[in-house]
Amino acid sequence: MTAGDIAVSSLSVRYPGSDRAVVDGLDLTIDSGAFLAVLGPSGCGKSTLLNVIAGFVRPTTGSVTFGGERVTGPGRERGVVFQRDVLFPWASVGSNIGFALRAAKVPRAARRDRIAELVSAVGLAPEVIDKRPYELSGGMRQRIGIARALANSPRVLLMDEPFGALDALTRHQMQDLVVELWGRTGPTVVFVTHDVDEAIRIASSIVVMDHTGAIADHLSNPLPRPRPASRLGEFDDYAALRRRLHDLLHGQQSALTLGERG
């Protein structure tokens, strides 16, 4: 096990007042530098798994370790990008991105340079630094959310369906951006999605969760990079991988629906 490995052991999470475990007996190891997509039907516990790794939710039983140390709460080495943009609306874009740096007591001048560097890294013009989040489009806000999560140079980037609310074109641009940032800065990425094509396009390995909140399968992605959205179907292994993932997902979806009815 290397320093950046995430190890999830016999993880179960049951929320107070619920008679069903959201995640149940889940085991997973994520290698340092991996780009892992977590796929699964709605309600299977994908986001809960991410929240436990982030330290937001405590396991009912089992454990999560990061670099050999047990995760007991949030930490700056694990950056999080949320499902909807959670920028502070009262603060400028610069203050949002610089929040982590302020928390780390980085001097003002160094903070300013780092903010400019991060804004450029996520493909935005320097003019946005003084703007307020409400003045920007959804895609721009999500770019700033990513820049903010990267400010601490985290070793892990946890992303919870971050592009679900964006239009197709912007979503593809954001997927390219995340892959580029992953290739350039090299954090381990755990990316929760319900979109099979998104998982195939960006991840190096894909985990499918079943309706009981355990791992149904863990597949490596054989498609070479780059993987342009418009030419995904031209890759040799694309159809087989897509079919396999759909079969797994549809099996889980049927089981979940039957479970709910029962």
Next chain:
Amino acid sequence: MVSAPARGSGALRSSGVPTAAARLPGSVVAERPRRDRRDIARTALLAALPVLSLIAVVVGWDAAVRLEIFSDRLLPAPATVVHAAAEMYSDGTLFADAAASFRRALQGFVVGSVIAVVLGALTGRSRIARGLLEPVIQIVRPIPAIALVPLAILWFGIGEESKLFLTSLGVFFPVWVNTHAGIAATRDDYLRVAASLGASKLLTFATVVLPGALPSVLTGLRQGIATSLILIVAAEQSGVTEGLGFRLDQARLFSQPDRLFVCLAALGIVGAVADQLFHQATRRTVRWAKEQS
């Protein structure tokens, strides 16, 4: 409004260039100037409405006095009130009374608001503080502050202290309720962001919780301004020789309805000015809340 003629066909006509659109009577471009004139008329009417409303009230009031619907001992004519105001202004009582009331209201507002914001922040964030303080506050809250005038006099005498106690207490409740509600409603995902970015509890409170609650806190403070002025009038009915509340009571005692109306108008003006000054000074800080909703 200024740019409207340049955009419409009016500009085209003045340049002497006839266009197909301008020649067509039913075309969108040909209709534009009429719509612009209607817009200007509507805007001018909306701007004039407050003035018209005030004029209507004064004219109606004057007519009611002239037609002897009300006795001038109960309702003096507007001109009589203006004359009394001029008299009170020239002998210095109007300004001195307004300043004394404003100073007392401001003192009560500051003391009550500071305590309320601190306690609201505590009860909004801490379960222990909420458990300890909320029952006491909730029991005292329904008691009208005016009902506490006798208690205030018993505890603090008829001097300035009892006035400060009453106004502070009256201001405390709306500010506390709104601060508490705003702070307790801090979004969980904001707190999660702050935690994942390594922020300390103090930094999270100062840069996430407080700014997020600010629109609610400011609403409470604005209610507090109004409450402080209401209470200062009640508090000034005894134990002082200066203040609009005192002057109102004197006008009642000596049957001077013209002076009574001057004091009421002064109270209205002081309240409206204080409210607008506060609103204008703070509205930029919470513009984000309006833009988001």
